[in-house]
Amino acid sequence: MRVPGVHRLAFDTRRVVLTLAIGDDTHGLLSGMWLRADAFHIDMTNGRETDDPRRLCKTLTRLAGDGATVCLTAREKTHAQLRRALDAAGFEPALGTSPGSLTARFAPRWRVRCHEPPLPCDASVREAIVIGAGLAGCAMSSRLAGRGWRVTLIDRHASPAREASGNPVGVFHPIVWRDDSVAARFTRAGFLCARHRWRALEQAGHDLESSDAGLLQIADTPEDADALAAAIARFAYPADYVQPVTRTEASRIAGIEVARGGWFFPHGGAISPTAICTAQLADVSDRIATRMNTDVARIAHDGRIWRAFDANGDEIAGAPVMVLASAHDAARLAGLYGHRRASCAASSASSTRACSIRCAYR
Ligand SMILES: Cc1cc2nc3c(=O)[nH]c(=O)nc-3n(C[C@H](O)[C@H](O)[C@H](O)COP(=O)(O)OP(=O)(O)OC[C@H]3O[C@@H](n4cnc5c(N)ncnc54)[C@H](O)[C@@H]3O)c2cc1C
CATH class of the missing domain: 3.40.50.150 (Vaccinia Virus protein VP39)
Known part of the structure; x- marks a missing residue:
């Protein structure tokens, strides 16, 4: 697109x-x-x-x-x-x-820049713990494993996608905004990236239970419909991304009479979040160690390695990089927003933490 x-x-x-x-x-x-x-x-x-x-x-x-x-x-x-x-x-x-x-x-003959661009993580660091096996943790684990990282994925449930990502179905579409805001650009990039990835999983034989009928949004007011139609024209979005639709067109697409026009994403739709998680993990199962039925009580960093511990104080796993994909529990584990810090070691290692997180992100 x-x-x-x-x-x-x-x-x-x-x-x-x-x-x-x-x-x-x-x-x-x-x-x-x-x-x-x-x-x-x-x-x-x-x-x-x-x-x-x-x-x-x-x-x-x-x-x-x-x-x-x-x-x-x-x-x-x-x-x-x-x-x-x-x-x-x-x-x-x-x-x-x-x-x-x-x-x-x-091939610069003299120094031409103040800062070096980011370097890839060195091979010794390419090992990570991911806490949380919902959409975020499964996508992160799959990407890291796909790039050759060794990953330990931990979740407190017996199987992936048992909390927010356990909905039987989720809709997906980018957000179109009048000023092409950060949210609009971010969801556009995410939407395109996800479609590309999901299509590859489907081609590999995974059934993601996805619909291919597109996604219709009905405007809250006729003025909203007009404003969005003007924005779609201004940004010259192609018709396979989004199309403004009149009330008549929207009613035809929906198959029932609707109150107003709106906009239609031909490649938006609905999909099973659980199926996405399962397929992403199956795709790299030989490169991910999963620790299900395992609740992480706290994390700690000793200046080199991040460790996850259970409620008995026993170590679950350790790695140079840790990714918190545990939704609401991430702030508690990371000791953010007034939560008591997870450990003294973690509090003394905030710069290493930031570095580890950046490495994982790359
Ligand atoms: C009712 C509802 C409808 C929604 N509809 C849509 C929709 O249509 N489209 C859409 O895009 N989004 C939708 N969302 C939002 C979407 O579901 C979430 O944004 C997404 O699932 C979040 O994924 P996640 O991986 O961040 O979190 P989660 O799926 O919650 O995963 C977090 C995981 O971390 C694990 N965990 C947490 N703490 C620990 C710990 N201490 N130790 C071990 N494991 C831990 C949990 O067990 C869980 O598996 C909806 C959400 C809800 C609630």
């Missing part, structure tokens, strides 16, 4: 992940990211020659891994300016230039 924002597409049994950013402002899109890239492919042919090439190339410098390559497709008349900007930003021309594009390699 060609909608603005960040798309994460996995290939080759998820060993290769393409981060595809679509938007009007090439520099703006890149400057909002924090990553270490191996390769950039930038298409500037849609009138983007108005972008300042020096700003763009400085941003590439901020994100480039060692030897990162850049392939810029741009109008011929801008090539000389782009070449100068690339050179000033530490990129040297590379072979393989095709007509209409410039290729270069990050």
Whole structure:
């Protein structure tokens, strides 16, 4: 779906992940990211020659891994300016230039940036405990295991998805907002990423009990319907993402008479959260150790390893990284928001905690 924002597409049994950013402002899109890239492919042919090439190339410098390559497709008349900007930003021309594009390699001859882009976790850290086997914990475990991490997944119930994620059915759709707010952009990225992942699970033979009839939302008022229709037109969302619908169209889609028009997500729908959790774990079952029927009473950090303990004080598991996906209980375990801290060791290790959490996130 060609909608603005960040798309994460996995290939080759998820060993290769393409981060595809679509938007009007090439520099703006890149400057909002924090990553270490191996390769950039930038298409500037849609009138983007108005972008300042020096700003763009400085941003590439901020994100480039060692030897990162850049392939810029741009109008011929801008090539000389782009070449100068690339050179000033530490990129040297590379072979393989095709007509209409410039290729270069990050090979700075002098220091060109104040901060290094994030490094992947070193192999010795790639071991995590995930507490909570709901939608969040199962997705996190599946992603970490898919990237080669060793994961111990702990839950107090006998099987995954027994609390909020145990609903028989959940609806899914992005939020469309008049000003394309953070919530709108975040749910758009989540929706696209989830669809991609769920489709791969279904192709692998898992039944997610999903509907494919789309999802219709009825506006609260006729003014809301008009305002959303105007926003959909303004952002030029494609029809396979969202369509404004009149009352008549909404009634036809719903199969019953409805009070107002609204908007329709052709790829929204309903799905079984339990089936998603089960499929995600089955997909990587050989790489995840599960500890079900296990209630984590407290966690502690000794400066190197995070440990989870049960109510008897016995250690359940230990790992350099711990992910709290235990919904409401996460704040208690982490000692946040006035909860008594889980342990003295955890309180003295807040910077390590932040580091561990960032590593897990990557
Ligand atoms: C009635 C209802 C309807 C909803 N409808 C929708 C919908 O249609 N669409 C939608 O997108 N969202 C919907 N939601 C929201 C959605 O269900 C939740 O956002 C989602 O399930 C949260 O997942 P989670 O993994 O964060 O939490 P949970 O599913 O609650 O998972 C947390 C897990 O952590 C475990 N745990 C907690 N503490 C400990 C501990 N100390 N030790 C061991 N294990 C622990 C629990 O056993 C649990 O399995 C709905 C929620 C409800 C309640």
